[in-house]
Amino acid sequence: MTIPQPTLPRGIALPDDVTRPPGRTCVMGILNVTPDSFSDGGRWADASAALHHARGMTAVGADLVDVGGESTRPGSTRIDSDEEWARIGGVVGALADSGVVVSVDTLHADTAARAARAGAAIINDVSGGMWDPAMNDAVAGSGCAYVIQHYRALPGGPGESFDYGADLVGAILERLAGQIDRALTAGVARDRIIIDPGLGFSLTSDQCREIVASMGRLTSLGYPVLIGASRKRFVAEEGPDTDATTERITRACAAAGMWGVRVHDAARNARAVRGGRAEGE
Secondary structure, eight states: OOOOOOOOOTTOOOOTTSOOOOSSOEEEEEEEOSSOOTTTTTTTOSHHHHHHHHHHHHHTTOSEEEEEOSOOSTTOOOOOHHHHHHHHHHHHHHHHHTTOOEEEEOSOHHHHHHHHHHTOOEEEETTTTSSSTTHHHHHHTTTOEEEEEOOSOOTTSTTOOOOOTTOHHHHHHHHHHHHHHHHHHHTOOGGGEEEEOOTTSSOOHHHHHHHHHTGGGGGGGSSOBEEOOTTOHHHHTTOSOHHHHHHHHHHHHHHHTOSEEEESOHHHHHHHHTTOOOTTO
16 A cells, blocks of 8 residues: 655644645654653664654654653653753754654753754643743744643642543543643644643543543534544553554544544554555454
């Protein structure tokens, strides 16, 4: 099967040199340039290995690559922005220079600003502007699109809570709306915002499943939605083949009109959003 050239789907304003979207769910390939990420920690920590993997993901159909230099798994060690940039800066710049659409997964405003100068198109903050008080201003001044994730706390950290009352999705949307308001007040353009419900962040496995089953409601705020289910705990609980379960969720995301999926297995999920089948099916 020939994979079409990477382009981005529906409705988000990106920097001028980034292709405008067609009408399908996009595939965001995960590139962890870290020693301690939960799924592939250390595997791509070397810059040359990271670049090779990223280019491989785009070759098999990833529309963009999400580069992260700091793990947020339970028990992970926080690092400062200088150490983070030392891990990812060369990778971000090299990928952007070669035409790859780059998202940078960071909690740090300094990293976001550096990433924008290096050519990143998207800042993906799992705290949605809540960890670093300078983040919203940094994104507003960057020209990048902005993934605002629903946030209470980092996994296993202070402030983590799983009580959402009777309406889980409604509570998440309400909190996201507040995070969006703060970003808009800082000057982030409305048409550059993407939202993420934050599967695995202050959410039990059953709550994650409930969100996946109710994805259609997530679009009610009027923003494109990114879903990051790949290889997370609730997916692993469904059986040993986490990539097969992730693919099923990707197909549900595409059917529900989600803007994008953040995944480890780019090839399998690229086939899924384009209507193809995974090998062996």
